[in-house]
Amino acid sequence: MIQTAWDNVAWEDASSDNSGGNIGYAACRPATFLSYVYNRFYTPIYQNNATAGMCIQGESAGGAAGAFALAWYGAGSASGGYIDKLSLMSSPPLSDISQGCYYDNGSYDPPVEVCPPGQLGCNATNNPVDWTQAIQYTNALHGVREWTGDKNCGGPNNTTPAELANWKSMSIVDGNIGTFNYPKTNITAWLCSMVASGGGPMNNSSPEAQLFFQQFANSSQYEGLTINGVINCGNSEEVGPGTPPSNYTKIKFEGQYISLGWQAIEYDMVQDPINSCFSHHSQ
Numbered sequence: 001m002i003q004t005a006w007d008n009v010a011w012e013d014a015s016s017d018n019s020g021g022n023i024g025y026a027a028c029r030p031a032t033f034l035s036y037v038y039n040r041f042y043t044p045i046y047q048n049n050a051t052a053g054m055c056i057q058g059e060s061a062g063g064a065a066g067a068f069a070l071a072w073y074g075a076g077s078a079s080g081g082y083i084d085k086l087s088l089m090s091s092p093p094l095s096d097i098s099q100g101c102y103y104d105n106g107s108y109d110p111p112v113e114v115c116p117p118g119q120l121g122c123n124a125t126n127n128p129v130d131w132t133q134a135i136q137y138t139n140a141l142h143g144v145r146e147w148t149g150d151k152n153c154g155g156p157n158n159t160t161p162a163e164l165a166n167w168k169s170m171s172i173v174d175g176n177i178g179t180f181n182y183p184k185t186n187i188t189a190w191l192c193s194m195v196a197s198g199g200g201p202m203n204n205s206s207p208e209a210q211l212f213f214q215q216f217a218n219s220s221q222y223e224g225l226t227i228n229g230v231i232n233c234g235n236s237e238e239v240g241p242g243t244p245p246s247n248y249t250k251i252k253f254e255g256q257y258i259s260l261g262w263q264a265i266e267y268d269m270v271q272d273p274i275n276s277c278f279s280h281h282s283q
Contacts, residue, residue, distance in 0.1 A: 060140075
């Protein structure tokens with residue numbers, strides 16, 4: 001077992017005493033860990049197995065850690081990048097924290113259309129092909145307040161210009177540090193486009209993810225990009241028991257046709273001839 005130096009706090013908390021801070025700076029923790037795994041474990045494996053890939057799979061804020069590594073810490077750069085594959089499940093929800101936290105007299109930033117016409121990477125068999133969802137934090141609100149150290153995220157007091165600028169500065173899409181050119185990295189996203197009956201309401205995870213994906217305006221910015229809408233999710237972020245786009249349900253994987261999200265996610269990660277971890281190598 002590898003024990004991390006921040007075991008006493010969430011990786012998103014830049015402090016050592018649960019007082020919060022800049023989430024983008026805190027993301028150096030998982031980015032440093034991933035770099036360590038790459039150098040200490042992956043590189044020797046790759047030297048003896050040319051089909052090995054350095055790949056990450058993360059759900060919600062876990063996927064955001066991978067996105068921060070790409071955008072802020074050079075893990076996807078043309079020179080020095082080392083992430084071959086990033087699989088994102090209901091993620092990344094920290095693309096623009098300022099939009100998720102914004103509050104003004106009971107109003108919020110407007111809803112975001114996910115996979116709008118012209119968005120690169122959207123699976124053509126998504127059903128619905130696009131959807132619109134509110135971007136304000138709901139079930140993640142408590143965590144974001146703790147990580148930022150600002151209890152006014154989402155109200156009850158009106159957002160100040162200083163708060164807005166501070167939240168923006170620690171976002172994946174911060175307008176300053178973040179870069180979005182990962183020519184050696186294949187990215188697949190699995191976003192809830194519909195929650196099953198009894199699974200509760202949708203949340204901000206898919207519109208926040210859209211703010212990340214809309215940074216890709218040219219296919220030269222990535223080795224591969226696929227944005228999948230999953231219906232009948234178990235809850236607002238539970239894509240595993242949901243139904244993947246129809247192109248996956250026509251594929252046999254481990255002796256049976258894919259019918260569930262987790263099967264499609266596993267297939268994409270380990271067996272897809274174009275998108276799998278073993279099809280992409282940064283070295």
